[in-house]
Amino acid sequence: MMRWAMVIDLRQCIGCKSCSVICSQGNGVPQSSWRRVIDCGVPEYAHRERLFVPVHCNHCERPPCLEVCPTGATTRSRDGIVTIDQSLCLGCGYCVLACPYQARVIIDREFHLPPGAARRNRPEDYLGVCTKCSFCSERVDAGLARGLQPGRDPEATPFCVTTCTAGALHFGDIDDEEGEVVTLVRENRTAVLQQEFGTGPGVYYLVPEWWRDFPAKAAGGRVEDR
């Protein structure tokens, strides 16, 4: 079986948010709706290490959003990608309250895309319905159909991965024992979000040695001016 997964190297991430910008441009969605970067603050360490955590849909093995969706708009494909069919979504918000990753949003106001943004979907198609990261499934599928390899060939890889300025994002098949993402997870200190929920997330974070000592007062997704 194949299952697409993403590895995010927090040791490399510089918090530039280029992944969030290209996600919005490439998929034609409001910025930070599919992908946001949480700045865990500036600690009072001598070396002032920073921690930025990109957060988006975890494409879970057992997605809590899937079991609550009343219309069948949310589906999980055989390759593990969880998607929303906008034409079926009711905008009831139930999946937003079921997702422990806070990765789903309802677009409740009109938005405008910058020049050059993708126009595959009209902005009004997103109005009133739920949306979230799709791992650029259309791009991945189109690439596969052309014989390309997602994660290696940029045309078949999610926008955020291809654009990451720090090389912190990696995409590939988590069931491929010899693949890059499995190797990264094996050989590094790895963390996941919301482990207590047991959803089997498809996003792994490579964390620095000092991450557990990151002071609690710096955490909380805030940026503090000093």
Add this chain to the structure above:
Amino acid sequence: LKIAEAVQQRAWGWAAAANLNLGGVGAAFHLSALIAGGGRPDLPAAPFLVLAGFLLQTIETGRPLRGYKVLSSVLQPDGSWMSREVLLGVVFVIAGLTDWLFPHPLLTPITATAAAGFILAQGLLVYRARAVKAWTTRTVPVLLGSLSFMGGSGLLLAIGGQEPGQIQGPALLALIVLTVNGTVWHLHESTRPGRRRSGAGVGVWMGAHALCGTMAISVAALGAGRVVELLAGGLMIGTGVLLKTGLLRAGRMHPLDLSTVLAKRSGSEKASPGR
């Protein structure tokens, strides 16, 4: 490591609370009348309350015209409790109104079953919203059901209609419901994680229960008049609605926590992805 604090849920607002309140009170009113009054209510208030709840919900729904699609997954074993709630609510409304217009003995059990299932589905619907910490306590479905009955039996008490000297079924039922609700609420408050008690909130809750209970006792035992019935019923409806709305509106999303699943291994001792 906590990377983002818990934030208040914003997906369900006052319309969702109104839907759960109106539907719960309506269905529980119907059942209360069957239990305490010995038959279905004379007025078709219950189906209209459930219907009003559904209509109000459409205000908050992004694409209400797609509402019929809710029933598409209702027969699946792992289907959504929202689909089940809507199906049972629709059955209740149709059967309840039909029973009022064209009474038939067969419609009574159908309506009662749909009403009971509807109240259960409402509780489980909220419980399955896993990202909201306060809603995933096991007591929540029972608590929401008992709050529905608080409003339903309160409405029955307020409507009255019992002859003086008869056994006051609605008042006795109200007393039972108040006792059950008080017990469940206490259990819920003592078991839910990260609880934050508000002294004023607990005081209001205890005062309302004590007042409702005293008035219900005076109606049941002393045959107190319509004014007391109306006051007790109104207070029960108000308390039930306030508690349910508070539970729904105050729900906070789980904070985002990052935790290690695999430590770096060396040599041949290698871990595999945690799946």
